[in-house]
Amino acid sequence: MWDYSEQVLEHFYNPRNQGALSPADQPGVAVVYGEVGSIACGDALRLHLKIREADEIVLDASFQTFGCTSAIASSSALTEIVKGKSLDEALQVDNRAIADFLGGLPEAKMHCSVMGQEALEAAIFKYRGIEVEAHADDDGKLICKCFGISEPKIRRVIAENDLTEVEQITSYVKAGGGCGSCLADIEDLITSVQAELAAKAPAKVAAEVAIAQEQAAPPRPLTTVQKISLIQKVLDEEVRPVLLADGGDVELYDLDGDRLSVILKGACDGCASSTATVKIAIESRLRERVLPSLVVETVAPVA
Ligand code: FES
Numbered sequence: 312m313w314d315y316s317e318q319v320l321e322h323f324y325n326p327r328n329q330g331a332l333s334p335a336d337q338p339g340v341a342v343v344y345g346e347v348g349s350i351a352c353g354d355a356l357r358l359h360l361k362i363r364e365a366d367e368i369v370l371d372a373s374f375q376t377f378g379c380t381s382a383i384a385s386s387s388a389l390t391e392i393v394k395g396k397s398l399d400e401a402l403q404v405d406n407r408a409i410a411d412f413l414g415g416l417p418e419a420k421m422h423c424s425v426m427g428q429e430a431l432e433a434a435i436f437k438y439r440g441i442e443v444e445a446h447a448d449d450d451g452k453l454i455c456k457c458f459g460i461s462e463p464k465i466r467r468v469i470a471e472n473d474l475t476e477v478e479q480i481t482s483y484v485k486a487g488g489g490c491g492s493c494l495a496d497i498e499d500l501i502t503s504v505q506a507e508l509a510a511k512a513p514a515k516v517a518a519e520v521a522i523a524q525e526q527a528a529p530p531r532p533l534t535t536v537q538k539i540s541l542i543q544k545v546l547d548e549e550v551r552p553v554l555l556a557d558g559g560d561v562e563l564y565d566l567d568g569d570r571l572s573v574i575l576k577g578a579c580d581g582c583a584s585s586t587a588t589v590k591i592a593i594e595s596r597l598r599e600r601v602l603p604s605l606v607v608e609t610v611a612p613v614a
Pocket residue numbers: 454455456457458486487488489490491492493494
């Protein structure tokens with residue numbers, strides 16, 4: 312008995328979005344399916360997508376799967392994951408995302424999550440008119456003749472899942488699980504890909520540290536030019552239209568540090584409530600939009 316997570320069992324006993332989608336019956340909406348595996352050879356999955364053509368959003372997804380508990384749970388999870396995503400976002404969904412959504416899969420069953428990822432790519436490629444046979448994974452040297460698995464596909468699954476053992480490759484894509492004559496080639500590929508990953512690791516860590524430092528760094532204070540530009544923008548777009556509606560106006564006069572001088576004009580000049588106008592309509596708005604420490608004062612119009 313496999314040690315399945317609660318989520319796997321839940322999606323197996325109550326699969327979401329099972330069955331085919333109806334053909335598209337609205338303009339601007341397409342329905343396609345991608346298929347992997349073969350019922351004659353074991354697991355098979357047909358993933359259906361309903362796509363809004365204008366923005367390539369997945370409006371709906373469903374599946375038809377012939378397979379074991381984890382194949383059905385992976386297919387069900389996949390449909391839930393991709394609904395609402397754009398096709399570009401959906402292409403970022405890899406087999407680990409499917410396994411993670413299910414709280415993990417037994418390693419010997421990881422090929423079910425790989426099957427989901429491949430069916431998703433097949434459906435998207437079909438929608439975009441790309442021949443699935445032209446997928447980079449299917450080009451290149453054939454490593455496992457028993458299961459028809461190519462070198463790029465094995466390299467990809469090693470890199471994406473950081474695999475280090477031949478048995479893991481068999482669990483993820485079945486390669487090596489037949490006559491065994493490809494096991495030495497798979498071992499060589501693991502060594503090669505892991506060496507590539509190790510070479511990239513320092514640069515990746517440095518990039519992640521740089522991003523973390525940038526995110527942690529406090530925002531740089533505004534320069535005087537930036538302050539004036541922002542203040543003028545808020546005055547023009549948010550304050551003056553209100554004052555102009557009442558026959559008044561305001562003009563930026565000077566900025567000294569965080570002390571801002573303005574000239575009230577028109578009906579605002581000499582108005583009994585000009586202090587309230589400065590504090591409420593101008594100062595509080597500028598503090599909120601530009602800088603909390605701004606202090607606004609009025610100066611008399613130049614004679
Ligand atoms: S060639 Fe890979 S198991 Fe037979």
